[in-house]
Amino acid sequence: xxxxxxxxxTATDGAARTGAIKTPRGxxxxxAFMPVGTAATVKAMLPESVRxxxxxxxxxxxxxxxxxxxxxxxxxxxxxHKFMNWDRPILTDSGGFQVMSLGPLRKLxxxxxxxxxxxxxxxxMLTPERSMEIQKxxxxxIVMCFDECPALPATETEVAKSMRLSMxxxxxxxxxxxxxxxxxxxxxxxxGVTRELREESAKALQDIGFxxxxxxxxxxxEGQEAMFSVLDYAPGFLPAEKPRYLMGVGKPDDIVGxxxxxxxxxxxxxxxxxxxxxxAWTARGQVNLRNARHKDDPRPxxxxxxxxxxxxxxxxxxxxxxxxxxIIGSMLLTWHNLHYYQVLMQxxxxxxxxxxxxxxxxxxxxxxxxxDIDPI
Numbered sequence: 001x002x003x004x005x006x007x008x009x010t011a012t013d014g015a016a017r018t019g020a021i022k023t024p025r026g027x028x029x030x031x032a033f034m035p036v037g038t039a040a041t042v043k044a045m046l047p048e049s050v051r052x053x054x055x056x057x058x059x060x061x062x063x064x065x066x067x068x069x070x071x072x073x074x075x076x077x078x079x080x081h082k083f084m085n086w087d088r089p090i091l092t093d094s095g096g097f098q099v100m101s102l103g104p105l106r107k108l109x110x111x112x113x114x115x116x117x118x119x120x121x122x123x124x125m126l127t128p129e130r131s132m133e134i135q136k137x138x139x140x141x142i143v144m145c146f147d148e149c150p151a152l153p154a155t156e157t158e159v160a161k162s163m164r165l166s167m168x169x170x171x172x173x174x175x176x177x178x179x180x181x182x183x184x185x186x187x188x189x190x191x192g193v194t195r196e197l198r199e200e201s202a203k204a205l206q207d208i209g210f211x212x213x214x215x216x217x218x219x220x221x222e223g224q225e226a227m228f229s230v231l232d233y234a235p236g237f238l239p240a241e242k243p244r245y246l247m248g249v250g251k252p253d254d255i256v257g258x259x260x261x262x263x264x265x266x267x268x269x270x271x272x273x274x275x276x277x278x279x280a281w282t283a284r285g286q287v288n289l290r291n292a293r294h295k296d297d298p299r300p301x302x303x304x305x306x307x308x309x310x311x312x313x314x315x316x317x318x319x320x321x322x323x324x325x326x327i328i329g330s331m332l333l334t335w336h337n338l339h340y341y342q343v344l345m346q347x348x349x350x351x352x353x354x355x356x357x358x359x360x361x362x363x364x365x366x367x368x369x370x371x372d373i374d375p376i
Contacts, residue, residue, distance in 0.1 A: 005184040005211055007243045007264075013357040015235070015262040018349045021212075021243055023141050024182040025081070026088045028056040030243065031259045031352075033345045034091060034267040035338055039064050040074070040084040043272050044330040045338070047086045053307070053335065054342030057089040057142075059267045062134050063098035066124070067117050071137035079139030091142035091267075094131045094173075094188075096166075097216075097248070100149045108148065110165070128172035140183065144214065145173035147188045152221045159192035159217075166190045166216075167204040174208050184211035186245060192217055193226050195233060202237035213238040214245040215263070219254070228257050235262035252281060252344055256364055259348050260357065271341050275334030278322040282340060285368045289333065294319035297376055307339035308332065 007030075009019040021028040035042045035050055038061040042050050050058065060080055065071060074083050081087055099106050099113045106115040112127030131146040147166040150159055170187050177185045187210035191197030205213060215234050218227045227249075235244050245265035246258050255266055271281060280287040282302045289301075297315035305311075309318065309332035321329035351360035 004182045007212070007241065009240070011353040011355075013352045013355050014260065016259050016348075016352045016357050017262060017264060018352040019264070021089075021264075023089045023184070025090075025141055026056065028089055028265075029345075029349060030264040031255075031345060031348055032056060032265050033255065033341050034059045034265065035272065035341075036061075036267055036269045037084065037086075037090075038269070039068070040080060042334075042338070044276060044327070044334040045272070047084060049335060050086075050338060051088070053338040054346065055338065057091060058086055060084075060090050060092045060138065060140065061095075061098065062092050062131060062138070062144075063095035063126075065092075065138060066095065066126075066134050067119055067122075071134040075137040075139070079137075081139060089141040090139075092135045092138055092140040092144065093247070094135070094144040094146040095126050096131075096147045096188075097149045099126055100151065110168075112146070112169075113148075128169045129176040132173055132176040136180070142184045142186060142212070143177060145170045145177075145185060145187050145210070147190060147216060149190070149217050149220065150192070152192060152217075154192065156192070156194055156197070159190075159194060160197055163190040163192075163197055163201050163217075167201060170205060170210075171208050174210070186210055186212040186214050186243075188214040188216040188247070189234065189238070190217045193222055193230055195230075198230065198234045199237050202234070206239065210242070212243040212245060212265075214247050216247050218246065219248045219250055224254060224257070227254070228261065231258055231261040231263065252341070253365075253368070255341075255344065256348070256361055259352075260361065271337035272334050275332075275337045276330045278329065278333065279337075280318075280333050280340075281337050282372070283364075283367045284370055284372050287372050289315070289318045289322045289329075291319075299373070299376070301336060302340070303373075305336065305339065305343075307336045309336040 004024045006022045009017045037058045114125050128146040135143040148162050150162040187205035189201045191201045243264045246263045278290040294315040300310040351357045
């Protein structure tokens, strides 16, 4: 198990927890939202700008980086942190979700997944051992074990077969990871929306032993109600003294609901992807800057927001640059969205620490119910 990696819960409020993960590259305040830097960059953002939003950790993508520029090239250039100019913790996913998404371009066996690159059609084989090798070459602080993530809906038989394959791969990932002081390995619980399969998966992972545990196989088409129903019990199957990571989530109300149910870490492409399509996330919900009602509006996107988009530009300007497809539109809206997500996380941490999470959540939903400010 990793040394120089620790997790401490400092306060709880119901099932929700706040605390900190300590790594050699810095502390990660929890609950934490991790911006996604798929190809060694959070799109439309400088690394120092991402840090300025309050992010303590970024997520990198094993699948994309192994194809371009290759993990070997990144290692030769000093590792992922140096390569992308981010000196704080990085978590890398294992590539399992991405190869699942390839559909007919992949072939699954006990050994691993053989697939054709979506870039040039070249053939590759990703196994638990190769995934661990790639993530070691990248220098990831938190490494995810290689798993198979079935798309929902799927039959219970299909989900059970997939989960048990993932547990065998988890053992192989653990063996291949070895002893790497300063680096952590997380296991990934699978089991779809079936309680018994989730419990079986959690027990198998704990028998192997990991530094943290992810709840995988959600946010893949099952809907929020089903996701929350799983999160009502699944985190409780995992060790309380280890961090719990919900993969690929999500919208602000998904995040709030997950934190209420005991999740410590989350990631999602949504805030950056939305920023590139003229969508802004605010305390009052989502705002589409392409809408004509903003074209003469001198007010900021969100009153009180300290991000550069809100401090220095009007809705009218943001509407203009978004409609004109100017790069600065993507930059400003992405910065705003990432800032909003980090403000939300800090609000959740403070509320849990103060024992007032229920009031915070009620205010969160009340604000969203009011909707965006009225047109002038």
